[in-house]
Amino acid sequence: MGNTVKQFNYVDYLWDEKKAAELGNDQVELFLYRSNILGADLRITNYGGGNTSCKTIEKDPLTNAEVEVMWIKGSGGDIGTLTKKGIAGLYTERLRNLKDVYGGLEDEDRMVGLFNHCIYDLESKAPSIDTPLHGLLPFKHIDHLHPDALIAVAAAKDSEKVTKEIWGDTMGWVPWQRPGFDLGLQLEKCLNDNPGIRGIVLGSHGLFTWGDTSYECYMNSLEVIETASEYVAKRIEENASVFGGKKIESLPxxxxxxxxxxxxxxxxxxxxxxxxxxxxxxxxxxxxxxxxxxxxxxxxxxxxxxxxxxxxxxxxxxxxxxxxxxxxxxxxxxxxxxxxxxxxxxxxxxxxxxxxxxxxxxxxxxxxxxxxxxxxxxxxxxxxxxxxxxxxxxxxxxxxxxxxxxxxxxxxxxxxxxxxxxxxxxxxxxxxxQRQPQEQPLSRKVALVTGAGGGIGKAIADKLAEEGANVVLTDIAEDRLQEALKTFGKDTASYAVCDVTQNESIADAFKKACLDFGGVDIVVHSAGLAISKPLEETTEKDWDLLQNVLVKGQFELAKQAVAIMRKQDLGGDFISIASKNGLVSGPNNVGYGTAKAAQQHMARLLAAELGGDKIRVNTVNPDGVIVGSKIWEGDWAEGRAKAYGITVEELPAHYAKRNLLNEIIYPEDIANGVFALVGILDKSTGNIINVDGGMANAFVR
Missing domain, CATH: 3.40.225.10 (Class II aldolase/adducin N-terminal domain)
Structure with a gap:
């Protein structure tokens, strides 16, 4: 390509010649590449802001004649993440012929509907309101951007005069006008009145720049923005006090x-x-x-x-x-x-x-x-x-x-x-x-899930996020949390290392939820462990650990969660992941079964107390979740196998055979139980849902 990398102080030069060369002479791909790297620099344009385009010669499928087609970011898209699916392809000549039927400013809304009559590519995204601004200019590649420095020039008093001071006769200027067909005509007139300009400043709005190739357009945009940025930086430096100086000091x-x-x-x-x-x-x-x-x-x-x-x-x-x-x-x-x-x-x-x-x-x-x-x-x-x-x-x-x-x-x-x-x-x-998709059941809600580094907790977090919630994953193992977080999309989840036996650790997790998402609406206590021993072998340490993690942890989680929910005054959900063992008496289970029973009754007590706050408290009782469950990775599996006189490998089949449906229970099944309580059964509190394939001796009533 033969270009040399220019050093910029106020924008990022991100053009990779090797990558661009791999795209060959595909002008649409080069335009998409330019769009993406421009959108990667927030000083140039923010998410969803700005618009980019290119024009190519294509074969008209109806006539086989060669025609010019403009490819442009579609309505509602983002140049930083733009792909072929997000652009519109229009016949340039048809778009320009709309000048013959344009009826003035009162006709703007009708013109947008007429853009659809100019569509070349039937897979096009809906054309945006900026379409005529690009289409009425003759250049092959065009950028419409909103750099802070340029808008500072555009929004300054005497903006036209300032534009002239910075760029002389090399830049045009048009006064503020709502985007639409007439603004496209104004840009066309500005260019005709000032042939040879490299771009146009839109009063109070932004910037138009262009080039014959994607790279030339990119460089032109960066150079214009760099010049504006240097000018603004110099003026700020000359200004005695920014924003009139400091009025108050920040807190640490x-x-x-x-x-x-x-x-x-x-x-x-x-x-x-x-x-x-x-x-x-x-x-x-x-x-x-x-x-x-x-x-x-x-x-x-x-x-x-x-x-x-x-x-x-x-x-x-x-x-x-x-x-x-x-x-x-x-x-x-x-x-x-x-x-x-x-x-x-x-x-x-x-x-x-x-x-x-x-x-x-x-x-x-x-x-x-x-x-x-x-x-x-x-x-x-x-x-x-x-x-x-x-x-x-x-x-x-x-x-x-x-x-x-x-x-x-x-x-x-x-x-x-x-x-x-x-x-x-x-x-x-x-x-x-109005065209935006319908919101998901848990949209606008924030969930905090303990024990979410893997197993049942991770499955619950996955399900809540899948149904639209923002999720804060908590666990005592940061490496598990970091790995778990990789499966979530941007702006969906965050994590906090949390030991539910420590009040301060719980408080820090809730602070993270508040700072990341504004508060909390759903709390699921899934953190747990299982110790299976006969009475004479159960130590005080075993007892305390089970009580601290399962019972005291649930108490403190609920106490701190309710304080936040009451501040919000939006109601909320607290879900305890207990166990069939809290309802059914079995051998070698005194510590675990007692703790699980305490979790279940605590949930009922809280439901009775918090109904007036519209905070619903419910319980999900799993049983036999062996595949994918963290508690089955250690001594618990051996203890249960010993209690039933079978091998560890025989446990999944054993648990499946003993339930009424003869089904293996997975973490995802428990997650579905949680979702039912928080996303569907919105008038249920103090309830227990058994997710165990049907265990008659665990029926609640």
Whole structure:
């Protein structure tokens, strides 16, 4: 290829010539490759942000004539993870011919429907609203990106003048306009009026750059972003104080985490008044610099400028008037202070909606805040799932970077409220929301599972995640947890090393659940061990170990879980994984059977006590889970085999033959029992589900 690697200070140069060479002259694959490496750098664009395209010559299947086809990221996609399945292929000429039928700004929504008449590739993803912006420009490869530095320029007062100062006549500029066909016409006009430019800055929005090849386009994008970044960095350096200087000091990191873990379940409950939400916490240096500054109170209410930002973060954040050193131990007192702030925020959002809505606007959506700022501590976000809340948090960090840069250049400007509303409640945006798949049964819920490093606990964690929950895996063995975590998708699970016999260890696990996901809704006590000995051989150490892990561990887990669930005020589920042995008397089992019986009755007692909190407590009784179960890896199997006068190898068949269904019971069967209680039987508490193939002597009634 003959290109030399250029060193950049503000963006990552990720082009691998060897990998690109393997793609040969396949322009679509090269465009996808470029898209992926651009999306890998959050300074260039965030998840779901930006758009990329390329144009190729293809054979028309109807005429065999050669035609130009534009390949572009489809609606709702992400350039960082873009594949062929996520793009749309359209006849370029047909798309450009839509100029002949375009009826002006009032015709924008109809034009989106007409994009489908331009489809070349019948496997196409739905074309996005950015399609004409790419299609009306002549270049073979085009990037539309949202780099923080570029948006800082785009959102600065006198943005056009600043653009000229940075790039002279080599860059075009168009004022803010909602994406659509007319904006495509404006980009086309800008290019025609300024032939030879290398890109266009979109006021308050982002950047368009291009090239004849994928690599040239990539380099052009990086060079333009690097130039803007250097300019912004220099202006920030020249500025005496960023964001007007520091107003308050941050708490030390450990104290910030403690405060956040205490507060986030309360915030989650308040944000979940209409729909249950998942949380995320961020106390990065970038966040702290902004939220602790003198200018934060002025800038935060202005809202964000880039549509990609505020569509995910809402028009503005909620800033808590809560001292960083406030005592958060009294939930009622904290709620008394915070509830009026939430009510005020929601009323202001409702006023924003009613003041700007159109006759055909979609109904007002959840008025709860997405971004919540706690000066001195950090920034919280809440959304329908972990990915969405994490991305919203990342986008607000982008917005902070934009505000910092724009303030250093001249002065930050945000979109007028009506323009913002028209984007947020655009009928096309609503249609995109309506196309989203139905949520899974356990979506928006957080589960903590003990003993999840393997066996029954891992199977339970797998099942809960499969049904939509976020899961915190806990176990005493970190290596098992690390291996187990590999089987979960990003933003689905995390882990905490937890010894259920130690209260502090349990507390640390719940803190992890709070900081990672906002709280906890489901707790499954699956950690366990089994000791099978006759009475005379059962030692006090054996007895204490069984009682501490199975009984005391369950007690402390429930106690700490309920404290968090009450903070959230969203109800919850506690599931005890007990055993048939808690109901049935058998030989050589006094320590284990007694502990399991205690677990079962504790669950009934808790169910009776916690019903008023809508916290349901139930039990799953396994029996004979030999294959894949951790407790059968040691002496327990030998003890049970000895008790029944058989070999260890004969145990699975023995246990299967003795149940009514003659079935081997697997960890996955226990997991299904747990899911039934937390995902289906939502009006059941104090219940015991036997998952044992049918053992008549273990029937509860």
């Amino acid at each position: 990191q450990k104290e910030r985490k403690e405060k956040a873990a205490q507060l986030i379940p309360i915030l989650r409950g308040l944000c979940s008044a209409e729909n249950r939400m998942i949380g995320h916490f961020n106390d990065s240096d970038t966040v702290l610099e902004f939220i602790n500054s003198n200018d934060m109170q002025r800038l935060a209410p202005m809202g964000t400028s880039c549509p990609d930002h505020f569509l995910r973060t809402k028009i503005q954040p909620l800033v808590l008037e809560l001292d960083a050193n406030a005592d958060l131990s009294n939930t009622d007192a904290v709620l008394k202070q915070l509830k009026p702030a939430f009510e005020k925020y929601k009323k202001e959002y409702a006023d924003y909606y009613s003041s700007h809505k159109h006759p055909n606007s979609p109904a007002m959506r959840d008025a709860s805040p997405v971004i919540i700022i706690y000066p001195g501590v950090g920034m919280f976000s809440f959304a329908k799932n972990k990915q969405t809340t994490r991305v919203a948090n990342e986008f607000y960090v982008n917005a902070i970077n934009v505000m910092r840069g724009a303030e250093a250049i001249t002065e930050y400007t945000s979109l007028p409220r009506q323009e913002a509303f028209d984007i947020e409640y655009w009928l096309l945006e609503e249609a995109k929301l």
